[in-house]
Amino acid sequence: MRTLHRISAVALLSLAITACSDSSDSNGPAEPPVEPPVPPPVEPVFSAEIRRTEYGIPHIKADNWGSLGYGYGYAYAQDNYCVTMREVALASGRWAELTGDGIDNDFLWRYINGTRDEFSENFYVKLPQRDRDLIDGFAAGMSRYLDETGTDALPEGEAGCRNEPWVYAFDGIDLMMYLRKIALQASTDQGIVRDAILRVQGPDAMQTASAAQLGVRAGLAQDLLAMGRAIRPTEVGSNAIAAGRDATQDGGGLLLGNPHQPWNGSGRWYEAHLTIPGEYDAAGASLQGLPWIGIGFTRDVAWTHTVDYATRFTLYEVRLNPDDPMQYEYDGEMRDITATTVQAQQLQEDGSLETLERTFYSTQYGLVIDLAGVNPALGGWPTAAGTLMTMRDGNLDTGLRSLQQWVEKAQATNMEEYRTALRYIGNPVFHEFAADRHGNMFYGQISAVPHVDQAKLDECLNGIGGLIAAVTTNALIGLDGSRSDCEWGEDADSPEGTNLFGLEAHPQILGTGTAGNSNNSYWLTDATMPLEGFPFVFGWMGHEGNQQFLRTRITHSMIADRLAGEDELSETPLFDADTLKRLMYSNRVHAAELVLDDVLQICADYLNSPDADPANGPMLTETCEVLGNWDRRVNVDSRGAQVFTEFWSGIRDEYGSQFQNVVVSDEFWAVDFDPARPITTPAGIDTDIAANRDLVIDKLLYAYQRLNEAGVPLDAPWGEVQFLERNNEQVPIHGGAGTMGVFGAISASLQEGGYKNPRAGNSYIQVVSWDESECPIADTMLTHSQSVRPDSDHYADQSRLYAEKRWVRFPFCEQDIQAAQIGETLIIEE
Incomplete structure (x- = not known):
């Protein structure tokens, strides 16, 4: 047990005076010493209890929100301090000041967040007191770890930060800047958007695009396709299955959470259990540096998310005043463009700091952007059409509401209370899934979506913005900025001042059946009862009536087979925790199920020809x-998975959709896509078409050559080919590319020797159920393990369990925590 007590300066001074008094004063008998008043005990600002159970999972208990954050920040820092420290420094707008690099990044975040004082006034103080307390405590806990450890003893290595210039003690304001940055990952903080913002130099420095370029420049369509692909995150995804009483063998609720997140950096998960007795008691996992449970469970409720490809921002095209390039037209009148200059410092080679400036331009919608980096025909001040492009981001203020929403979700005792917590629309990018012990389940596409209904889309998609929307199949949309009719609308229950769709307008299911999603839109979340009639801003990826991912299709096929008891998991129909865990690790390759028989026949015919x-x-x-x-x-002992992986990659190179992550062709499939049968079509290869037969042979040879060049035997066990390197150990990793219909997706590229060190994929996995006791039954797995520190016992321990398809029973109730505890209980105070 470790405690920290601080004695006040008054008490120290009193003790010093007493110690220095002379009791042999020659002026007379010594007066009895005056006892100094005993100061009242100093109450610590923060006090938290930290216990760890197997695999390094911290269980933090405190009496208030600040102390809970303090304990969590300290425990987290022991494992992954440097990961969040780097992100805090980047979000602060001080990276160039500290390192000499990245001044453009600093300019952008100085504009978005402002200085610390501006951010505090305009954003931080608007948070509820509870949220500020939790964030302040977490930052203080991390800084205490730094103070105790010292910069010269921080972890080394790729994820380390020993003696790095960007390490410093930070507070809740700094941490909240980072948390706001996370909420903008799908919008303002996307690479292509950042580039478009930073290209803007103002009317005096930018050329006007040639009118002859607009719409006819060679490569414009392909450049727009590339832009659309760039806004879709490639390293994140997820699966989720929620089952209610009509779909479970015991009549209780059941939930599978299977986010596909990065295995490195700020997108990693971290497991924890956070408790304020009588007020908050939630376990599960958080993304790095987030002081609340992101995906998890309580005594009564479990929840998870899948990445939701809805619209987060819209472009607006405004017509410039031909007589004044700093004005634009709005409802027949001219409005001024605002110029805002920000400052940032850059470290020079001699150690001095130079103050630099950058000017950003904005309209009533938001920042002016320049798309010349996509294609010169789309850039210029003005564009060839006499316009400018600006953007409005629906997530700029989501961070003010996120913590409220996640805390209240974890305080819910049933699905209706859980749903009510979503009214904040504090979720920036995720589908919501949940189940409760009472046998209810919930699904909602309830994230930050600009209020642009279908009528407005039909009326306002024109000009450059309409062209972009058409070519990118609505991955990006641009609205007419010259008319108030094209402004975002609002609902009666929209969060105040947001112009986002309110809770009731979003697609959702509250019921007792099943729901599943693997990153397509809301449409087929319950494949037996599609959700229909919503504008495509709620989900352009796999929108209503469109071909679905192979991962979506196998998800719903497995759900249907399990409900009917027609799979190999159990002869008994419906779900229980065991069948759901086995489904998670089944590692079927749906693309192979659809085409491999045809491939083998084509190959045999060719060899016999x-x-x-x-x-x-x-x-x-x-x-x-x-x-x-x-x-x-794609099990660790499967032989040949690498051949099909490369073969299917070749097929996708030929016929893969630019945006929808599916193979689209009028000739390739034997059975074409049918919107009335979206789970079972398309299927098979049309072997009557000679071009298909030639393509199959070509891609089989491509697979052979790719593997041969990488030195990978064609028949090596998959676990010897795909692995995670940890301290000179190769940990086998099962699962495979989600693009070939593997439910348990793993993102890893072929390199010399195999598919080494996956970038992303199965990450924090949980299967949660309940019985008659008060304790939830949670089997979890953190595939990349808890700590980034190579010297930690928890650097690879769960990764080895994952290789063996095992699970960790997450201890939630007190007796289970005590039974699984490792090490001593730590009490930290400040």
Whole structure:
């Protein structure tokens, strides 16, 4: 047990005076010493209890929100301090001051967040007191860790920060700047958006685009396609299945959470259990540096998310005043463009600091952007059409509401209370899934979506913005900024001042059946009862009537088979925790289930054909023999998964949709996509078309060559080919590319020796159920393990469990925590 007591300066001074008094005063008998008043005990600002259970999971208990944050910040810092420290420094607008690099990033965040004083006044003080207390405490806990450890003893290595110039003690204002930055990852903080903002130099420095370029410049369509792809995050995804009493064997609720997050950096998960007795008691996982449970469970409720590809921001095209490039037209009148100059410091080689300036320009909608980096025909001040592009971001203030929403979700005791907590619209980018012990389940596409209904889309998509929307299949939309009719609207229950859709307008299900999502839109969350009639801003990825991901299709196929008891998981229909865990680790490859029989037949026909190129014979013989013997899974002992992985990658290169992450072709599929049968179509290869047969042979040879060049045997066990390197140990990793219909998605690229060190994929996994006791039953797995520190016992321990398809029973109730505790209880105070 470790405590920290601080004695006040008054008490120290009193003790010093007493110690220095002379009791042999020659002026007379010594007066009895005057006892100094005993100061009242100093109440610590923060006091928290930290216990750790197996695999390094901290359980923090405190009596108030500040202390809870303090204990959590300290425990988290012991494992991953440097990860969040880097992000805090980046969000502060001080990176160039501290390192000499990244001045453009600093300018942007100095504009968005302002100085510390401006951010505090305009954003931080608007947070509820509870939220500020939690954030302040978390920052203080992290800074205490730094104070005790010292910069020269911080972790080293790729994820370390020993003696880095960007390490400093920070407070809640600094931390909140980072938390706001996270909320903007799908909008203002996307790379293509940042680039468009920073390209703007003002009317005096920018050229007017040539009118002849607009819409006719070679490559414009392809450049727009590339822009659309760039706004879709490639390293995040997720699966979720929520089941109510009609779908479970015991009549209780059941939830699978399977986010596919990065395995490095701020997107990693961190497991914890946070408790204020009688007020808050939640366990699960948080993203790095977030002082609340992001995905998790309580005594009564469990919840998870999947990444939701709805619209987060819209472009607005404004017509410039031909006589004044700093004015634009709005409802027939001219309005001024605002110029705002910010300052940032940059470290020079001699150690001095130079103050630099950058001017940003904005309209009533938001920042002016320049898309010349996408294509010159879209840039200029003005564009060739005499316009400017600006953007409005629906997530600029979401951070003010996020913590309120997540705390109240964890305080809910049933699905209606959980749903009520979502009224804040504090969720920046996720579908919501939840289940409770009473046998209810909930799904909601309830995230920050600009209030742009279908009528407004039909009326206001024109000009450059309309062209962008058409080419990117609405991945990006641009509205007419010259008319008030095209402004975002609002609902009666929209959060005040946001112009976002309110809770009741979002697609949602509150029921007792099943819901599942694998990052397509809300449309087929319950495949038996599609949600329809919503504008595409609620989900342009896999919108109503569109072809779905292979991962979406296998999700709903597995749900249907389980409900009917027609799978290999159990002869008993419906779900229980065991069948849900086995489904999670089933590692089927849906693309192979759809096409491999045809592929093998095409290969056999080719090898038996007198017209076959004899030079291809040995390569195809080996390749197809391996595929024929493959079990069509991506388990660690599956042999041949690497061949199909590269083959399907080649097919996707040929026919992959630019945006929807599906294979689209009028000729490739034997059964074309049918909106009335979206789970079972498209399917098979049309082997009657010679071009398809030639394509299959070409991509089989492509797979052989790719693997041969990488030194990867075609029939090596998958666990020897895909692995995580930890302290010279190769930890086998099962799962595979989600793009080929693997539910348990793993993102890893082929390199010399195999698919090393996955970038993202299965991360924090939880299966939560309940019985008649007060304790939730939570089996979890953190695939990348808890700590980024190579010297930690928890650097790879759960990764090894994952390789063996095992689970960790997360202790929630007191007796279970005591049974699983490792090490001593730590009491920290300040």
